[in-house]
Amino acid sequence: MEYALKTVMKAENSRVAELREILIGSDRSKKKEPSILYDEENPDYLAASNILNDSQANALDKILDTQDIAFVHGPPGTGKTTTLVQAFGLPAK
Numbered sequence: 080m081e082y083a084l085k086t087v088m089k090a091e092n093s094r095v096a097e098l099r100e101i102l103i104g105s106d107r108s109k110k111k112e113p114s115i116l117y118d119e120e121n122p123d124y125l126a127a128s129n130i131l132n133d134s135q136a137n138a139l140d141k142i143l144d145t146q147d148i149a150f151v152h153g154p155p156g157t158g159k160t161t162t163l164v165q166a167f168g169l170p171a172k
Contacts, residue, residue, distance in 0.1 A: 108147040127165040
């Protein structure tokens with residue numbers, strides 16, 4: 080674990096360095112090009128977003144909108160797992 084962390088901290092001009100900067104907040108995650116899969120008229124997207132409450136649907140949109148990495152956080156019982164299940168299910172369809 081220590082070796083892995085040191086390797087990440089020493090990384091330069093690589094994808095690892097880029098992700099490190101995103102994760103520590105020094106850089107922003109890139110937005111994805113729009114995809115037909117995530118179109119609000121797509122039945123799979125609508126089915127997924129209709130299962131979620133407004134906050135969860137907003138998190139789903141942010142997850143699907145990023146090319147790099149997205150965090151879903153919140154107190155216990157707020158639907159993080161439900162949101163992630165919907166996010167993971169969409170690309171597989």
